Amino acid sequence: MNKTSRLLGKLAQASTTTTSVREMNKFPPVTTPMLPPKSFDGKVALITGGGTGLGKGMATMLSRLGATVAIAARRLPVLEATANEIMNETGSTVLPIKMDVRDPEAVKAAIDHLEQAHGLPNIVINNAAGNFISPFERLSPNAFKTIVDIVLNGTANVTLDVGKRLIKAGQGANFLAITTWYAEMGSGYVVPSACAKSGVEAMTKSLSSEWAKYGMRMNIIAPGPFETEGAFKRLDPTGEFTAQGKKKIPVKRFGEIEELANLAAYMVSDYSSFLNGEIITFDGGEKRAYSGNFNGLDMVPQEQWDMLENMIRTTNKKSKL
Numbered sequence: 001m002n003k004t005s006r007l008l009g010k011l012a013q014a015s016t017t018t019t020s021v022r023e024m025n026k027f028p029p030v031t032t033p034m035l036p037p038k039s040f041d042g043k044v045a046l047i048t049g050g051g052t053g054l055g056k057g058m059a060t061m062l063s064r065l066g067a068t069v070a071i072a073a074r075r076l077p078v079l080e081a082t083a084n085e086i087m088n089e090t091g092s093t094v095l096p097i098k099m100d101v102r103d104p105e106a107v108k109a110a111i112d113h114l115e116q117a118h119g120l121p122n123i124v125i126n127n128a129a130g131n132f133i134s135p136f137e138r139l140s141p142n143a144f145k146t147i148v149d150i151v152l153n154g155t156a157n158v159t160l161d162v163g164k165r166l167i168k169a170g171q172g173a174n175f176l177a178i179t180t181w182y183a184e185m186g187s188g189y190v191v192p193s194a195c196a197k198s199g200v201e202a203m204t205k206s207l208s209s210e211w212a213k214y215g216m217r218m219n220i221i222a223p224g225p226f227e228t229e230g231a232f233k234r235l236d237p238t239g240e241f242t243a244q245g246k247k248k249i250p251v252k253r254f255g256e257i258e259e260l261a262n263l264a265a266y267m268v269s270d271y272s273s274f275l276n277g278e279i280i281t282f283d284g285g286e287k288r289a290y291s292g293n294f295n296g297l298d299m300v301p302q303e304q305w306d307m308l309e310n311m312i313r314t315t316n317k318k319s320k321l
Contacts (some may be wrong), residue, residue, distance in 0.1 A: 027251040027284070031258035034066055035265055040067035045123035045268070046114060047071050048101055048158055051078040053228035054178060055127045056086075057257035058264045062123070063090040065265060070114045070121070072099035073128065093118070101128045101154030107161050120169055123268045124162055126177045126200070131193040141235040144192045151196035156203060163211065172215020174268040177204045179279070181222045181287040201279060208277030217276045219267050224283020226255045250285035250298075 045062045050054040050071025059069045063086050071079055071094060079096030086094045095117055098112035114121065130150040134143070155177060166173050182190070183197035201220055208218035225245055246253060263282055266272055281287055300308070 027253065029253075029256040029259050030262075031256055033061060034262040035065055035263070035269060037269065038066045039265070039269055039271075040065045040123075042121070043067045044114075044118050045069045045125065046111075046121040046158075046162070047125040047127055048099065048154070050125075051075060051082045051096075054223070054226060054257060054260055055078075055125070056082050056128070057093065057261040058125055060086050060089065061258065061261035061265050062268075063087075063092040063094055066092060067123070068093045068095070068118050070095040070097055070118070071109055072097045074099075074100050092243045094149065101157055102149040104132055104157050104161070107157045111158075111161050111165065115165070120165055120171055121162060121171075122171075122173050124158065124173060124175045125264065125268065126158055126175070128154050129156075129178070129193075131190060132187045135189060136191045139192070147192035148196045148199075151193065152199040157234045159203070159207070163214075163216065166216065167211075167214050173217075175207075175216060175218045175290065176203070176264055176268050177201070177218075177220045178264075179220055179222045181223065181224060181281050181283055184279075185287065185291070187240035187295075205279075206275050212276060217273070219275055219277070220279040221263060221267065221270075222279050222281045222283070224249065224262055224281075224286040225256060226257055226260060228257070247285065249283070250288055250289050253284065255282065255284065 023052055023123050040062055043062075043066070045059075046069045047055050047059050047062075047069065050059045050069070051073045055071065055073075059071050059082070069086070069092070071082060074098060076098040079098070083094040083096040086092075095114065097110045097113055098106075100106045128150055130147045149152050159175065162173070177200050179197040179201055180193070182194055187194050203223075204218045204220050207216070211218065227242075260282060263280065267275060267280070
């Protein structure tokens with residue numbers, strides 16, 4: 001490493017506290033519904049992992065826009081509390097359904113319940129997830145299997161059961177999977193999740209071609225960090241990395257759940273009927289920031305660039321001698 005490279009590294013490190021306040025508020029979130037009222041009147045939506053976090057946010061948004069929403073997960077009391085909260089806010093029907101996505105029979109029973117109550121879904125959001133941080137060598141085979149069973153096999157179980165019924169009934173639907181951008185890039189310390197989510201992406205993209213003939217669209221949102229209680233407790237139990245994480249995102253903030261819910265609502269609506277087989281990365285530019293070797297130079301103050309340029313020019317002149 002030459003002197004200029006070493007200096008650049010020191011300047012970037014020393015300047016981490018000089019990020020100006022003006023960068024912090026350039027991208028304020030808009031959390032009101034994007035689509036017109038009643039956009040989902042007459043539609044039935046099924047959301048796995050719908051009792052908390054992103055699932056709850058998407059359920060609330062679709063309910064506000066007129067959908068009948070079924071939220072599914074393992075903990076029925078949590079689902080019932082969420083359903084009552086959303087119904088009190090929106091006035092639309094929300095059906096809580098106990099479902100363990102890992103168990104095909106439990107999935108079948110849950111979809112039977114939904115079909116009898118409200119018919120087959122027009123919208124399916126595969127959002128059930130499991131994740132935790134651990135060095136790969138510390139995992140047991142069962143720990144790895146648990147994540148894959150929830151994320152990949154669970155998504156397959158729900159998609160297969162609902163898809164077969166839709167095909168038999170001659171009914172189309174819009175499917176949306178929630179993954180993560182490191183499903184493409186890979187990431188240490190969350191290997192089971194990275195493997196499972198990449199499998200979900202492969203399945204969803206494959207079915208976007210295979211099942212389009214049945215009137216089904218398949219798309220994916222790969223979110224960056226959204227501060228939900230459950231996920232953050234497992235992935236950042238000390239809270240130590242949260243503040244540092246915001247600094248590394250170009251828009252200098254985490255996403256708001258309503259922002260993702262707005263994007264999801266668009267992607268499962270008739271407004272996006274030409275969108276099929278796509279992954280939308282929704283992360284404030286985080287993936288791009290991590291993938292550029294020199295993106296850390298964003299933290300070098302403007303007044304130091306003249307000095308750096310002069311040093312680089314001097315180095316170049318010496319190298320020609």
